[in-house]
Amino acid sequence: MKKALLLAAALAVTTSASAAGKLEIFSWWSGDEGPALEALIKLYKQKYPAVTVDNATVSGGAGTNAKAVLKTRMLGGTPPDSFQAHAGQELIGTWVVAGRMEDLSSLFKSEGWDKVFPKDLVKLISQGGKPWSVPVNVHRSNVMWYNPAKLKAWGVTAPKTWPEFLKTCSTLKAKGVAAPLVVGENWTQQHLWESVMIGTLGSANWENLWAGKLKFTDPKVVAGFTTFGKVMDCANKDASGLSWQQASDRIIDGTSAFNVMGDWAAGYFTTTKKLAPNTGFGWAPAPGTTKTFVMLADSFGLPKGAKDRTEALNWLKVLGSKAGQDAFNPLKGSIAARTDSDLSKYNTYSRSAAADWKSNKIVGSLVHGAVAPESFMSAFGAIIDQYVASRNSAGAAAAAQQLAVRAGISK
């Protein structure tokens, strides 16, 4: 990256920008995810060898640091040519409503993306009927992980609904498993909440919730909170001290039976823990969400006032292309947003996820920015924390409703 910066600086001095072409990509993909981004840049350079690519990465999980840097740059009037954002409301609620993004309808039309991306996905990345970003990869949020050998030893199976889960939970507790479910720090609890809520409400009501058609104070949602409380009773008490990786470790060593986590956990199990899918670790959709794919995606958009607009548009074309998505995703451990990807390049878990991606109902994730703007999402963590401490379902629902009104989701 330093090299690229130096190169860019040298180029800026020696030649005029228009002659050589330059592209600055802003993302939070570094470390483990770096090689996947490099593969995309390589592909871009093959197509546009004259362009110098400046890979501006700000590291930090889920982009917490990158987003702050991005805000400074956007407010300062020097937007990067293209930047990473979680697809959906995280981008729309912050940047599109502020009128700082370009509408990508014509790009979607010319590249034929309306047909290759699932309809539900296009709906999630659109506002006012126009798409605002190009999704690069897709992760699934509603996956329940377990250790097949341990489940066999305990004589239980992965539950299909949340009431069933609670039954399994008491069975396991009777067998001496103190915490049948493992959760980690705050965001993983929100992550669990999302799966519980979709499992209780159903995907249609989940969509209504974010469209403002269903209020948080509705008895159905309050019941969802109550179920969440019961599910949390099955969980470990030292949650806030654990990262999601540490929580996943407890599945492998048999301290706990289940963990609801996004499918990046598959990469952790196979690559870091060297476990084989289906024998070393197993997975099932989170209870009650069998035919639902709760998705989150990373995407790139085009800010207004980008200095190298043509190069940025070409970059977006590479991102949305089949070759681009199949170069990036096997390395990142995610699946392609396109439905026509070459599955032979993917691992066992990803193939099963890709099959579900094509057949399931697709809804957006809350905690990973698809369905609610940052103003809602980041204050919602406090509501979950307060709920976990107080177990007051009606109070939590009322607070969430106020928050939704403030964030402009509900009236």
Next chain:
Amino acid sequence: MKGLSKDRLWSIAVLTPSIILIAVFVYGFIARSVYVSMTDWGNDPAQALALDPIIRWVGLANYQELFTGFLQGRFRQELVSTIFFTLFFILGCLGLGLGLALILDRNPKGEGLWRTIFLFPMSLSFIVTGTIWRWMLQPGGGVNQAPTLLGGQPSTFGWLSSTDALWKFDWNKLPLLTASVVGLVLVIMAVRAARSGDRTRTLVAAACAALLFLWALFIGPNIKMLPAPELHGFNLALIGIIIAAVWQMSGYTMALYLAGLRGIPEELREAARVDGANDIGMYQHVIFPLLAPITLSAMIVLGHISLKIFDLVYAMAGPDNINTSVPALNMYLTSFRQNQFALGAAIGTILLILVAFVIVPYLSSQFRTEEGHA
């Protein structure tokens, strides 16, 4: 041009740049933050980051929201947490620092080495301290495993993850509690003034106390800041953070006290001994009173560190842990994650006022003594 000697002109010329810079970058920005805190910038997400945001003046609405808004329970807990944190952090640092200083003052073997060892944690940044202690205080980590060395059971205390709290009180009772505490202080002042024979002072203090108590008795209980009771207390998860902070800063307090102890002339101690004071009596009546100014400066330095604390909490418990959260952390999240710039500025202003409570009396007393000397 009388009175403007060459020296004076020089001093003005040299000082002007820094005065201008401080005026713009410190006081100008403080003023700007206070102004922003009285607008609605960011309350509407569409306007938060727009090119030409429409920003309206809303007065003190953001402050009202923070203290009485249904959604801002987190902020109120943080305020309570900060008070407890400050209290225990200062007590811990002063106690430990004084203890270490008293031991070192007796000139043990290898005193210089010990001094360096105790002072060393201060050279680390809070982020490093936080990371170290985070590892040690993990649920299955070092501190909880310590009893096994002695053959005991590993402890299961949730140092940073506990959700329990002590000394809970209802936020609605806050005006009542404040009035009672202030009233009590006034009563004590009145009693002291009466003893020293200052009549007007006694009367004023007693009258103020009576007014406050009357208010607390008749009007206070009817004030409802929140529609429902909201309990706040001392979160046990803060204990781990207090330990780490005390570990880092007690060496510094020790150095302050040691300097104070070394500054007490030997003749005074000898005189006390000649007058028949034993060790305890000497400390109680001679040394500790002479250390009082040091205690005051240490309290002020520690107090403003603890009110502004951010990095230690961020490193130890992460930003999304409301049981350990502090206002500075909330200010950062509110402004830069939720894009609620006005609300964030309001939290910042409250922090500034809190720190001013600590700093301003100190500065003014310093200023007065300097004037006195000059």
